[in-house]
Amino acid sequence: MSTIKCVQCKRDKSVLDYDQDRHGAPRKTCQSCLQCQREQRRVRAESRQIQANQNIERAPIQPVGTIAPLAFISSRLYWNRLELGNMNVVCSSCHALHWLGECVGGTAAAPTFQSCCKKGDVILPAIKRAPPYLQYLLESLDTIARQFRTNIREYNGALTFTSVKFTADNRPAAQNGGITCFQIHGELFHMQGPLQPAPNTTPCFAQLYFxxxxxxxxxxxxxxxxxxxxxxxxxxxxxxxxxxxxxxxKTAKERLDSLPAGESNARVLLNPQLQLIIESDADKRRNNLPTSYEIAIIIPDEYDQAGFRDIVLANRNPDPNTAFSIINPNHAAYMPLHYVLLFPNGDLGWHWSLQLRNEMQLRKNLRLSQRAFYRYRLHSRVDEPRTIFQAQRLFQQYLVDAWAACDQNKLNWIRLNQGQLRSDLYNDLSDAMLRDDFSAEQTGKRIILPSSYSGGDRYMQQLYQDSMAIVRHFGRPSLFITFTANPKWKEITDELLPGQSPVDRPDLIARVFHLKQQQLLQELVMAAMWFGYARC
Structure with a gap:
């Protein structure tokens, strides 16, 4: 057996007498010498603590108004940890749970909140409670329930009606460790396939429910x-x-099978009003099917004309190249058709007919935006089941999907309203037309993203120009402060549901981080507690 000479005691000892470093190599000091060093450090630390306590007891009391001439005065003893308290403040309008720091008005006894329901202007039906066995799997702490929640995304993918198409971001997995999360690149689509499987293929998705x-x-x-x-x-x-x-x-498939054989191009649609429509042949006749007994709600204020938001449920002779159709994210069934474990009772998603309450008659635009709808859903309430907050990785996917739907809707509005943005004033089309070698075939159509779109090129350029303007006016900055979130903050861990870890609740981390960040800015800019007057 090989031996190594200890650098402390200068003795040759076996390799087994040495600890290993992080690379697996033996250390240069043996275990007995390391233990002696630790004991000596402990004794010296205790001696210093005893001496410090004696000096504090013997220190004379300074007269009022005198300052001891010290080279350094530590203020660590006067530091107070920022405590947000518990998330137990209930919104009087929608019964959402908040921290007191999230209020935007009212009094301490009756605060008002904006982020959950816009001070009571957002009114949505409560999410129905999940069936008993699914609720047990989401709440229980036994082995079967834990394994179910670990693989809940795969369970949802096996039971869903629609498929999802996206480009996954594999960078977190390549980093070998750290927090696992659901990340995508680019767009995210929900796809509706044919209700009958092709010959010699295994049925999947909605086909299995027949x-x-x-x-x-x-x-x-x-x-x-x-x-x-x-x-x-x-x-x-x-x-x-x-x-x-x-x-x-099932009704859509039965009605399509019962149509005459001569109508070869017939298909069954689900319109935004959640009504089944039969569209026949080239003349596009649309006949309503009775659906009041099949689905619990009809949306009367939605559009019932033929449009791009119709979901093609069944097609008699589908084109093999276009067998899958993209579901518009503005359809009320967009989310419940895919997230069957989050909405097992078919709770509807956002749609265009949702409106804000306007008791004071002060609002000009009464349409409820997608972001306001999802903000309402992402607040836990005392009188509503917490099904979506117990879904772990599936909850992460739902958050990414909701953000992608909102972002794609905003990009679509920008694409369709280039005239209102006056994009012709700051694109290169007018310059290209003045050139002698101008070719319309090579120019194409360019979509301009304004600076109001977060993450766009003009948005980043505006931030840079604003930063340089501040530096030009006030001078170079004195401090560069970074502020990061700690998943083990007490405010986060106290609000986790049984069996959860902080990575399962990104909504709590985002809310707590925002509150602490705003408090830091308030102390820096307004209170001037740390560094005096801040000129920004």
């Missing part, structure tokens, strides 16, 4: 062997009982 629940669960388990077959069977049975879209899909 089979016997036990047989459908076996097909799902063969496609996802990591999942528990019994869990799939029991959840499938519950969804067939409570989810209204299953009956709606």
């Amino acid at each position: 089979y016997d629940p036990i047989y459908a669960s076996q097909i799902r388990h063969s496609a996802h062997p990591r999942l528990n077959l019994e869990i799939l069977q029991r959840i499938t049975a519950e969804l067939n009982t409570v989810n209204p879209f299953i009956t709606l899909y």
